[in-house]
Amino acid sequence: DSIANKISAGEVVQRPASVVKELLENSIDAGADKITLSVKDAGKELIRIVDNGAGMLREDALLCVERFATSKIIGVEDLDSLKTLGFRGEALASISSVSHFELKTRTAKETLGLRFRYEGGVLAEESGVQGEQGTTMSVRNLFYNVPARRKFLKSNATEFQHIFEVIKSFALAYPEIEWRMYNDDEELFHFRTPEMAERLNFFYGSDFSDSLIELSEENDYLSIRGFLGKPAMQKRKKLDQYFFINRRVIQNRMLSQAVQQAYGELLVERQAPFVLLFLEIDPSRIDVNVHPAKLEVRFDDERSVRNMFYPVIKRAIQLHDF
Ligand code: ADP
Numbered sequence: 001d002s003i004a005n006k007i008s009a010g011e012v013v014q015r016p017a018s019v020v021k022e023l024l025e026n027s028i029d030a031g032a033d034k035i036t037l038s039v040k041d042a043g044k045e046l047i048r049i050v051d052n053g054a055g056m057l058r059e060d061a062l063l064c065v066e067r068f069a070t071s072k073i074i075g076v077e078d079l080d081s082l083k084t085l086g087f088r089g090e091a092l093a094s095i096s097s098v099s100h101f102e103l104k105t106r107t108a109k110e111t112l113g114l115r116f117r118y119e120g121g122v123l124a125e126e127s128g129v130q131g132e133q134g135t136t137m138s139v140r141n142l143f144y145n146v147p148a149r150r151k152f153l154k155s156n157a158t159e160f161q162h163i164f165e166v167i168k169s170f171a172l173a174y175p176e177i178e179w180r181m182y183n184d185d186e187e188l189f190h191f192r193t194p195e196m197a198e199r200l201n202f203f204y205g206s207d208f209s210d211s212l213i214e215l216s217e218e219n220d221y222l223s224i225r226g227f228l229g230k231p232a233m234q235k236r237k238k239l240d241q242y243f244f245i246n247r248r249v250i251q252n253r254m255l256s257q258a259v260q261q262a263y264g265e266l267l268v269e270r271q272a273p274f275v276l277l278f279l280e281i282d283p284s285r286i287d288v289n290v291h292p293a294k295l296e297v298r299f300d301d302e303r304s305v306r307n308m309f310y311p312v313i314k315r316a317i318q319l320h321d322f
């Protein structure tokens, strides 16, 4: 019911950036290879995501804002081999309960799309609509009915920064997706090709990709690829450290510490290095169900991961130490 949704919204949706994250995950899960994010007023007025994914049939579109009405888990054992980013079926129920929410969707099979408008989680309007295959979700006036939360949103600069961090990590994690972003009607970027250098240089500065070591290694158990900052990289304000496991952005102490140790004394003023690493591992060997924000990941055999991970990083750095 809508009270339960409003309460759970407090966990799933902390700020505009959390809405962006949930909606982008859904678009990726729907198989989109073109995703456009538009925000207005740092997401406080509008967050809109247009994707060209599978779309939804009417029944699924009506269900998707219901709590736990996810299509992604059939049995409990599926949690072990999770391939999709979302799996709790809580996000849309939560988001729609604390906003003015609009959903437009069309599958490849239909000729006409559907449009649903919700106010505080209650269906207010349904109509047919022309449109491309895929789904558009618009979230307006987030927390309009939760004044305490609305009041605690930070300045536009801060909220925008959080949103930008989210889409940046997705754009780096999914090079095969054509990403586009608008802020207050102004286009910020449009990545038309899967070139990583273009994205890295856009986000970090024009010749940033020159100061990176690229690596790619795998064994039966683990695959590691991505980029590391060259040890002598000039001191910057703050360097990002991204670890993706099976393409989820994650945090893991062991991985961060292993990287730090591998660089050791080579780091300028012991500053944490730039890291953008993609690890692939059998999903049954990790536990992502640790926290509602799905950030912390545990390995079932941390020692084996470290035993492969550390030397790979160490070797990559030593090869490029000049
Ligand atoms: P979860 O992602 O955990 O399944 P959500 O509340 O985020 O839960 O989404 C509920 C369901 O709505 C999804 O399982 C999916 O079936 C459907 N859905 C959500 N967003 C999209 C989208 N952009 N395209 C197609 N289907 C979607």
Ligand code: MG
Pocket: 022, 025, 026, 085, 086, 087, 089, 091
């Ligand atoms: Mg989801």
